[in-house]
Amino acid sequence: MPDIISRHRPLALLAGLILLQVLLLAFQVKREHDVRLVRYWAVQLLTPGERAGTWSFSKVSGIWSGYVGLRDTRNENQRLKTEVEQLRMRNRELESRAAEGQRLAVLMNFREAHPEAPMIAAQVIGASADPTSHILFINRGDRDRIRRNLPVISPDGVIGKIVEVFPSSAQVLLINDKESGVGALFAGTRTHGVVKGSADSNPHMEYIQNDEKVQPGQSILTSGEDRIFPKDIPIGTVESAAPGNPFQVIRVRPAARLDRLEEVLVLMSQQQLAPNKPEEASSAFSSPQNRQMRASQAAPTSAAGQKTPNRKPAVIVDAIKAKPPASGAGAPQTEPRDNPPATAPNSPAPQQ
Amino acid sequence: MLSTGAHSDSNIEVHRYYSGTVLIVAFLSLVLQAFLHKYGRWAELLDLPLLVTIYFGVSRRNPVTGMFLGAAIGLLQDAVGHAYPIGMYGIAKTCVGYVASSVGARIDTEHPVSRFGLVFLLFHFHQALLAIIQRALLNHSAPFFTLQLLLDSLVSAALAVILFALLDRLRRSS
Numbered sequence: 126m127p128d129i130i131s132r133h134r135p136l137a138l139l140a141g142l143i144l145l146q147v148l149l150l151a152f153q154v155k156r157e158h159d160v161r162l163v164r165y166w167a168v169q170l171l172t173p174g175e176r177a178g179t180w181s182f183s184k185v186s187g188i189w190s191g192y193v194g195l196r197d198t199r200n201e202n203q204r205l206k207t208e209v210e211q212l213r214m215r216n217r218e219l220e221s222r223a224a225e226g227q228r229l230a231v232l233m234n235f236r237e238a239h240p241e242a243p244m245i246a247a248q249v250i251g252a253s254a255d256p257t258s259h260i261l262f263i264n265r266g267d268r269d270r271i272r273r274n275l276p277v278i279s280p281d282g283v284i285g286k287i288v289e290v291f292p293s294s295a296q297v298l299l300i301n302d303k304e305s306g307v308g309a310l311f312a313g314t315r316t317h318g319v320v321k322g323s324a325d326s327n328p329h330m331e332y333i334q335n336d337e338k339v340q341p342g343q344s345i346l347t348s349g350e351d352r353i354f355p356k357d358i359p360i361g362t363v364e365s366a367a368p369g370n371p372f373q374v375i376r377v378r379p380a381a382r383l384d385r386l387e388e389v390l391v392l393m394s395q396q397q398l399a400p401n402k403p404e405e406a407s408s409a410f411s412s413p414q415n416r417q418m419r420a421s422q423a424a425p426t427s428a429a430g431q432k433t434p435n436r437k438p439a440v441i442v443d444a445i446k447a448k449p450p451a452s453g454a455g456a457p458q459t460e461p462r463d464n465p466p467a468t469a470p471n472s473p474a475p476q477q
Numbered sequence: 478m479l480s481t482g483a484h485s486d487s488n489i490e491v492h493r494y495y496s497g498t499v500l501i502v503a504f505l506s507l508v509l510q511a512f513l514h515k516y517g518r519w520a521e522l523l524d525l526p527l528l529v530t531i532y533f534g535v536s537r538r539n540p541v542t543g544m545f546l547g548a549a550i551g552l553l554q555d556a557v558g559h560a561y562p563i564g565m566y567g568i569a570k571t572c573v574g575y576v577a578s579s580v581g582a583r584i585d586t587e588h589p590v591s592r593f594g595l596v597f598l599l600f601h602f603h604q605a606l607l608a609i610i611q612r613a614l615l616n617h618s619a620p621f622f623t624l625q626l627l628l629d630s631l632v633s634a635a636l637a638v639i640l641f642a643l644l645d646r647l648r649r650s651s
Binding site for chain 2: 134135138139142143146147149150151153154160163164166167168170171174175178179182
């Protein structure tokens with residue numbers, strides 16, 4: 126027997142080694158007893174190596190991602206910056222369009238709320254180069270049958286009147302220009318006066334006696350006496366009032382934002398605008414807030430009381446921006462072409 | 478010492494390694510195997526300790542050294558894993574080490590093709606032993622052969638050709 130073992134020593138060792146491990150396995154399986162000590166020392170032996178491997182790997186991957194991987198980051202950053210700029214420009218453009226749409230919706234609602242008054246929408250295309258004069262240019266002119274002295278308003282109130290007409294544009298004299306004058310009255314007391322432009326940016330109400338009680342915030346409307354502006358259109362409110370010689374000095378805050386005009390309405394006649402509601406007898410205009418709300422509503426009510434579909438602002442944009450083909454062609458206005466403006470084009474205003 | 482070579486009975490050359498090479502490489506194979514498992518299931522395709530067992534078995538051409546190296550690597554592999562009781566990989570790798578050393582003493586295992594074939598066969602031999610042990614001793618149903626095992630064996634054999642060529646550089650010049 127020993128001879129056989131020594132002759133086949135490797136095989137015997139193999140058998141012995143396997144037998145030992147089988148016994149070890151059997152011990153663990155039979156007793157359900159894990160040899161924790163062996164595992165403990167094995168883990169203790171291998172863990173430092175694994176820790177070193179993990180550390181090395183994280184360093185290498187850190188170098189890769191921090192330096193080598195950043196090779197294209199500069200280009201990517203540049204590309205993203207360009208993209209952000211483009212998106213910002215696009216965003217500004219869209220915001221501008223949205224604001225324009227809101228303004229045009231207000232104009233459209235106003236126009237549809239007053240079908241009795243022929244009016245034409247116009248876009249403000251420029252202003253006077255003279256800082257002391259308050260003049261605007263609009264994109265409507267002789268081809269659109271714009272005439273001198275036609276009133277220019279906005280849904281907020283009076284803006285001014287046409288003073289010069291060119292083939293495809295016209296000049297608007299704002300009510301705060303020192304050459305301007307509008308027949309006016311106080312909404313409450315119906316006391317008449319004249320709103321005239323002044324050296325400062327705000328117009329003044331003149332010819333009001335010192336004994337007349339005037340309070341700041343009091344509404345001022347057109348009186349219609351100038352034969353240019355229809356009656357009862359808001360001009361503004363009293364900002365301040367002080368006794369003067371011989372009349373009170375009354376500063377007026379214009380109802381319309383004269384410094385932020387982009388679209389206006391040119392009234393093609395002096396026909397008085399009907400009030401929207403019975404309780405708004407003093408004015409055909411509502412507050413800006415109400416108009417904003419009305420603009421967001423679905424469909425305005427026509428004079429006949431029927432709901433008219435709310436046109437998209439884009440249609441109004443087209444209507445304003447579109448140039449009429451020629452004097453003979455139809456212009457986008459509510460007044461019939463055969464019906465001339467009620468106000469004589471060259472009739473002088475009494476207070477101008 | 479594991480790092481000192483022993484002459485086989487045949488005329489086939491027995492390779493010698495610098496002191497500690499076998500231990501360090503075996504240790505690194507275990508560490509790397511455990512480490513690679515953290516980075517995805519693709520690491521399961523590889524059994525680096527098996528490849529190291531085969532390599533040093535066929536290089537040293539001494540069945541006793543081969544079986545002890547296989548037993549040590551296998552037992553450590555068992556110990557650091559908790560899926561099976563200690564001894565399963567130990568028995569399988571003991572046998573693989575013995576067979577690899579015996580084969581290495583009889584045929585030329587320097588050529589890449591013979592290395593590929595040898596690793597491919599020993600991989601399945603190792604797998605078959607594991608399946609037998611699991612079935613016989615642990616009452617687990619382990620497969621002898623699957624397509625996944627075939628893929629694993631092909632990948633391991635291909636990797637072994639590269640790894641063996643790298644490990645050849647650790648030989649001490651005679």
